[in-house]
Amino acid sequence: MKRILFCVSFLWLSLTSFASTTDSVYLFSYFVGNGEDGLHLASSEDGFTWNAIARQSTFLQPELSPDKLMRDPCIIRGKDNKFHMVWTVSWTQRGIGYAHSDDLVNWSPQQYLPVMEHEPKARNTWAPEITYDPANDEYMLYWATTITDAYPETLVQEEKAYNHRMYYVTTKDFQTFSETKLLYEPGFNSIDATIQPDNGRWLMFIKDETRVPVQKNLKMAFADKLTGPYSAASAPITGKYWAEGPTVLKIDGLWIVYFDKYTEHKYGAIQSRDLKTWEDVSDKVKLPKGLRHGTVFKVSKAEFQKVLSAN
Numbered sequence: 001m002k003r004i005l006f007c008v009s010f011l012w013l014s015l016t017s018f019a020s021t022t023d024s025v026y027l028f029s030y031f032v033g034n035g036e037d038g039l040h041l042a043s044s045e046d047g048f049t050w051n052a053i054a055r056q057s058t059f060l061q062p063e064l065s066p067d068k069l070m071r072d073p074c075i076i077r078g079k080d081n082k083f084h085m086v087w088t089v090s091w092t093q094r095g096i097g098y099a100h101s102d103d104l105v106n107w108s109p110q111q112y113l114p115v116m117e118h119e120p121k122a123r124n125t126w127a128p129e130i131t132y133d134p135a136n137d138e139y140m141l142y143w144a145t146t147i148t149d150a151y152p153e154t155l156v157q158e159e160k161a162y163n164h165r166m167y168y169v170t171t172k173d174f175q176t177f178s179e180t181k182l183l184y185e186p187g188f189n190s191i192d193a194t195i196q197p198d199n200g201r202w203l204m205f206i207k208d209e210t211r212v213p214v215q216k217n218l219k220m221a222f223a224d225k226l227t228g229p230y231s232a233a234s235a236p237i238t239g240k241y242w243a244e245g246p247t248v249l250k251i252d253g254l255w256i257v258y259f260d261k262y263t264e265h266k267y268g269a270i271q272s273r274d275l276k277t278w279e280d281v282s283d284k285v286k287l288p289k290g291l292r293h294g295t296v297f298k299v300s301k302a303e304f305q306k307v308l309s310a311n
Helices: 002-017 301-309
Strands: 024-031 040-044 071-077 083-088 096-101 111-113 126-133 138-146 164-171 181-184 190-198 201-208 217-223 244-251 254-261 266-272 292-300
Touching: 024 071, 024 301, 083 126, 083 138, 126 190, 138 190, 164 190, 181 190, 190 244, 201 244, 254 292, 292 301
Parallel strands: 071 126, 071 292, 244 292
Antiparallel strands: 024 040, 024 292, 071 083, 083 096, 096 111, 126 138, 138 164, 164 181, 190 201, 201 217, 244 254, 254 266
């Protein structure tokens, strides 16, 4: 019985998150500049051509932390049919931002989640994401943090000696949270994880942030449970450029990974049907100018029209 429920839950997650239908529109949550002006959205019907949704102001202006930033906005549709969002509030705070919405226009009060405040040597909490776990009916929030003196074997002095690993908490209601735990220790400086279901297992895309010798590419890891343990990281799936901030769509069996070619000030994309052979399709993808690190997700056309009509 548990196995049947598990499979049904994964089917629900796949249908609500990835399947393409004639009644759906894809949205891309993102920030521009340093994240000072808040949440931006772009839309696409095919996953390749994206158009910014113009508004007199952004969809949500940042209020948290002394820095008042809204970087790396990650939005998912929850089991409750609400849109749940987390984001980076600061370069140096030990917590992340959270808000929810029924329509992507009207948002709840912003909350500061102190996920690393218990760790005095934590230097940051960057690029948080949310993934829903149907097996346990809970959400996992995860992010990258550098803890001073942790993992000295991968520490270098370049880039301010940041040396990230992925950490997480779980919650059923976004009101009470588990204790913070280590999610993934791949043996290298790592950041920008995003996790998707894949035929009864979990697939993590993650950036290898190693500066010496330089990596700065995207890799994959797999696990039977959302909270791990995850496998050793794969070989790089991106090219000789520097890549970060992956977000993923699966459309009719085709995996598309979008990422920021940040040193080139443009976005790239790769695609695969088997997660083994990857094709660069950067020249086929059109994204709004200035778009930076965010998340792709799906809405109905009726929901999309409400977003367009609100201003």
